[in-house]
Amino acid sequence: MSTEAVADADRGWTPSPHQLQRARIAASMRRRRAVLATVVTIVVLGAVLAVFLTSPGWPAFRDYFLSWSDFKGAFPSVSRGFWFNIRVFLVAEPCVLVFASLVAVCRQSRSPWLAPLRLVSVVYTDLFRGIPSIVVVVIIGVGTPALQLNGVPTSLFWLGTISLILCYGAYVAEVLRAGILAVHPTQWSSAEALGLSRTQAMWRVIFPQAVRRSVPPLMNDLVSLQKDTALLSTLGVWEALRAASDWQGYHFNGTSLLVTALYFLVIAVPLTRLTDWLMLRQIRREQGR
Amino acid sequence: MRLRSSAALVAVVLTAASLAACSAKNDSATDAGGSASTGSASTGSASSASAASCAPADLHLYSPGKLTVATDSPAYAPWFKKDDPSNGQGFESAVAYAVAKQLGFSADQVTWTKQAFNTSYTPGAKKFDFDINQISITPERAKVATFSDGYYTADQAVITLDKNKDKASSLAGLKSLKLGAETATTSLTAIRDDVQPSSQPLVFDTDDQAKQALLHGQIDGLVTDLPSADYISSEIKGSTVAGRFSNSEPEEFGLLFAKGNPLVTCVDQALATLKSNGTLDQLQQQWLANMESVPVLK
Numbered sequence: 001m002s003t004e005a006v007a008d009a010d011r012g013w014t015p016s017p018h019q020l021q022r023a024r025i026a027a028s029m030r031r032r033r034a035v036l037a038t039v040v041t042i043v044v045l046g047a048v049l050a051v052f053l054t055s056p057g058w059p060a061f062r063d064y065f066l067s068w069s070d071f072k073g074a075f076p077s078v079s080r081g082f083w084f085n086i087r088v089f090l091v092a093e094p095c096v097l098v099f100a101s102l103v104a105v106c107r108q109s110r111s112p113w114l115a116p117l118r119l120v121s122v123v124y125t126d127l128f129r130g131i132p133s134i135v136v137v138v139i140i141g142v143g144t145p146a147l148q149l150n151g152v153p154t155s156l157f158w159l160g161t162i163s164l165i166l167c168y169g170a171y172v173a174e175v176l177r178a179g180i181l182a183v184h185p186t187q188w189s190s191a192e193a194l195g196l197s198r199t200q201a202m203w204r205v206i207f208p209q210a211v212r213r214s215v216p217p218l219m220n221d222l223v224s225l226q227k228d229t230a231l232l233s234t235l236g237v238w239e240a241l242r243a244a245s246d247w248q249g250y251h252f253n254g255t256s257l258l259v260t261a262l263y264f265l266v267i268a269v270p271l272t273r274l275t276d277w278l279m280l281r282q283i284r285r286e287q288g289r
Numbered sequence: 290m291r292l293r294s295s296a297a298l299v300a301v302v303l304t305a306a307s308l309a310a311c312s313a314k315n316d317s318a319t320d321a322g323g324s325a326s327t328g329s330a331s332t333g334s335a336s337s338a339s340a341a342s343c344a345p346a347d348l349h350l351y352s353p354g355k356l357t358v359a360t361d362s363p364a365y366a367p368w369f370k371k372d373d374p375s376n377g378q379g380f381e382s383a384v385a386y387a388v389a390k391q392l393g394f395s396a397d398q399v400t401w402t403k404q405a406f407n408t409s410y411t412p413g414a415k416k417f418d419f420d421i422n423q424i425s426i427t428p429e430r431a432k433v434a435t436f437s438d439g440y441y442t443a444d445q446a447v448i449t450l451d452k453n454k455d456k457a458s459s460l461a462g463l464k465s466l467k468l469g470a471e472t473a474t475t476s477l478t479a480i481r482d483d484v485q486p487s488s489q490p491l492v493f494d495t496d497d498q499a500k501q502a503l504l505h506g507q508i509d510g511l512v513t514d515l516p517s518a519d520y521i522s523s524e525i526k527g528s529t530v531a532g533r534f535s536n537s538e539p540e541e542f543g544l545l546f547a548k549g550n551p552l553v554t555c556v557d558q559a560l561a562t563l564k565s566n567g568t569l570d571q572l573q574q575q576w577l578a579n580m581e582s583v584p585v586l587k
């Protein structure tokens with residue numbers, strides 16, 4: 001008996017026999033759907049599993065990807081590697097947000113003084129959205145030390161992190177710019193009417209609203225950035241993927257890749273769930289529900 | 290509504306049935322074929338019954354009448370020359386052609402195919418008869434792939450720029466240097482076990498990347514097998530092979546076959562002949578520099 005029904009009963013209202021019958025039928029249909037869904041799921045998943053388990057290569061596949069002893073063996077070195085991915089992510093993420101905000105606002109500015117910067121930011125976003133991230137990582141990670149410039153970092157941690165910031169800065173800048181454009185023009189007018197300058201209006205009125213609108217896509221890029229830290233394996237630093245491929249090549253066993261996949265999932269799944277929840281919340285708010 | 294859901298149920302059952310049928314068909318196909326390409330690891334050795342004769346016509350080959358040999362791309366010197374395995378130049382190219390000749394194949398019956406190292410040993414059907422790619426034989430690897438007998442015994446050595454030469458002349462001195470090696474190699478194991486350096490070694494996919502890192506000072510020393518070390522140091526001005534590691538357990542390069550490939554029996558016979566008649570020694574002298582003068586690190 002739901003709380004609603006209890007409240008109804010308190011008001012001296014009892015559902016008619018007709019209403020009760022309707023509720024019974026609805027409940028039985030719900031039950032039927034649930035049973036059917038369960039059966040369908042079991043049959044389909046069972047069939048997929050059967051295909052796997054009866055395939056001729058299954059024993060070899062199992063030994064190669066699901067070996068418990070290799071799982072235990074690879075775990076410490078992959079863990080040590082994953083700590084590197086975490087550090088890169090924690091440094092890159094705030095830098096990306098700050099950098100991308102500046103680029104996005106710069107593109108929307110009208111001041112003639114900022115014209116050269118506007119040009120630079122347009123070229124930058126086009127360029128870095130167009131080049132595959134792994135190419136950027138290799139060019140910066142291998143090319144910068146080759147220049148042998150003084151004062152430029154040669155630590156691979158920083159070179160790798162900087163290349164990721166450049167790649168993702170471009171994506172995130174575009175997301176934020178879309179958010180800025182999505183803010184209704186009347187907000188500009190209202191800010192102007194209150195006597196705010198254009199700069200003040202941007203930073204105090206428009207930008208906060210733009211960020212609020214952009215949260216779900218921003219979260220997507222954040223999850224994506226977290227996964228792309230694996231690209232730094234190409235530079236020879238000991239991160240999770242590098243540790244896994246090394247184990248794989250040395251022991252001829254790919255279970256280490258499974259360890260890496262699980263590590264990334266542990267981070268990514270909660271983040272994607274959070275993204276979904278934020279998106280739904282925003283939709284609910286916008287639709288006034 | 291009800292009609293639609295029952296139709297869906299039928300569709301699901303049909304799909305499941307067809308999937309199951311599909312897998313059953315696979316089963317019967319392999320039973321009939323009886324191929325051991327994905328063989329379960331029940332028997333460690335290849336079946337010698339099918340390898341009674343080693344005439345080219347009786348061999349278990351990937352493509353009939355041809356010997357298909359795989360190696361990684363790029364193919365590095367001194368194992369290959371000019372990144373072209375099919376010219377017979379370089380130690381491993383020469384060994385492959387010597388083995389083919391011993392088996393009764395002419396040079397133009399040998400086909401080369403590109404195979405990245407990290408896909409050469411994975412389970413499943415192979416697109417080659419054997420892979421020759423400086424692959425060290427270890428008991429653990431032999432559980433997943435089948436190896437021929439060794440065709441070369443490799444020592445590990447360290448290359449440094451001249452400025453670090455003194456440090457790199459002893460194991461204790463190496464500890465303080467930033468070292469690098471190629472991924473999944475025994476070179477990396479040598480760094481970890483014999484040197485135990487104070488900073489993490491850098492790990493590269495290819496010799497080229499490692500060379501760049503040494504050139505640009507991202508590593509002070511590069512550990513690789515002796516012939517590669519000799520070749521790389523000849524390419525980098527102001528670098529030397531500072532020393533080699535004493536080899537407590539000599540490690541051997543072997544030809545890699547799909548697990549349980551019966552061809553290995555005949556190839557092993559061919560290698561044994563090439564060893565006893567001095568061909569392998571002669572090829573080694575021809576293509577690999579004599580590195581006896583490189584000091585052993587202590």
